[in-house]
Structures are given as structure tokens and as C-alpha cells.
Amino acid sequence: MLAYEEEVSGYDLKKWADWSVRHYYWSPSFSQIYSELKRIEQHGYATSRMADGDGGRNRRVYKITDDGRRAVRIWALYAPVDPPMLKHPVVLRAAFGHLSTPDKLKEMLREHADRMADLEHRVATDAEAAGVEPAWAYARIAMRWAERYYASERALALELLDEIDAADAAFTAGTKTDTFPQPRPGHWREVEKQVAEQESD
Numbered sequence: 001m002l003a004y005e006e007e008v009s010g011y012d013l014k015k016w017a018d019w020s021v022r023h024y025y026w027s028p029s030f031s032q033i034y035s036e037l038k039r040i041e042q043h044g045y046a047t048s049r050m051a052d053g054d055g056g057r058n059r060r061v062y063k064i065t066d067d068g069r070r071a072v073r074i075w076a077l078y079a080p081v082d083p084p085m086l087k088h089p090v091v092l093r094a095a096f097g098h099l100s101t102p103d104k105l106k107e108m109l110r111e112h113a114d115r116m117a118d119l120e121h122r123v124a125t126d127a128e129a130a131g132v133e134p135a136w137a138y139a140r141i142a143m144r145w146a147e148r149y150y151a152s153e154r155a156l157a158l159e160l161l162d163e164i165d166a167a168d169a170a171f172t173a174g175t176k177t178d179t180f181p182q183p184r185p186g187h188w189r190e191v192e193k194q195v196a197e198q199e200s201d
Helices: 010-019 030-042 066-078 089-095 102-130 134-162 164-173 187-200
Strands: 046-052 058-064
Touching: 010 030, 010 058, 030 046, 058 066, 089 102, 089 134, 102 134, 102 164, 134 164
Parallel strands: none
Antiparallel strands: 046 058
């Protein structure tokens, strides 16, 4: 974010991340930001100085150096891009739905869909605001991607909600103990073998 060439404080970076990067990657805590700023300054990738802030309070602001520009450009051009790793608490809860109830699962999915609708609206507003600044053109298309992602996530949640009753009916028809489902012993090994055979074909 320092590569945008603006002299900013840790507080500025936090607010900036909350407005943009959090929609598609992550929003760091204040403590993480300040420790990282100190680290990159020690490496010579940024410099800092005390500047006048709002209300007459001094604040430390940071600016990228030539070494910092080279380092971040090398990252952007050559660093391996890790595939995204999906960790979805809502889907995990649905996968273990036999420990819950259909009504509780539906409530969870409706809340998730509403949350995604709110985020979709928020990032759409932010993306539109970013359109006034040419330097944010790439940041804007990332936010537009996030807008589509939230819409897709909401649609998937509603589809999953529609499947709860059928899943409950199939589960109820199966063999189970007093509390937990009881799959056929060793069946997962057969499934694993079938998948391995399909991948080798």
C-alpha cells in the first residue's frame, strides 16, 4: 500500500485496508500494521518521520524508499501466487448438520445470505467511490470482483438452504444410533479408492 507513494501513518493504512483490501484478502490489526512498518523500515524499505496530525497531535508517517519499490515490484512480478485456501465456517457447520437441526441450519444460512448482501452493497459503494481516482484503477477492479464474489456467495447460501430438507430426509432414512449417523463400516475407503481410480483414468 505504501507503493501508492503516499506518506501515511499506521492508522491511515488500517482504514485504507478496511476500505479496500479486506474485501478480497485480509484486514490486519493495528498491532500487525505497526510491527510490519517497523520491520520494513529496519530493512530500508521505508522511512518514517513525525508529522503534525489532526488536533495538534504528532503522528509517525511512513514513505516507501527506492529499495522498497524494487522489493515490492519483484514480489508483484515474480513471487509465486498461492492458490486460495477455502476455510468456510458456514459450510463446515452444514457438513456436520446431523449435530444440529434443519431449522437452526436454515437460520444460519439466512443470516449468512443477509450478511453477504450487506457486504456486496458496501463494496459496490466503495468501488464506485474509487472510480474518481485513476491511480486506484486496479484496486477498483479488485473491489468489483469482491462485489461479484459476495453476490455469488449469497446465491450459494440460498441454494444450500433449499437443500436442507432433502438432506434431512436422506439422513433420517439412513442407519443411525441414538445420537450419531452410522455409515457402513469402511465405506470411506471404497469412496477413496473410486476417486483415485477416476483420477488415474
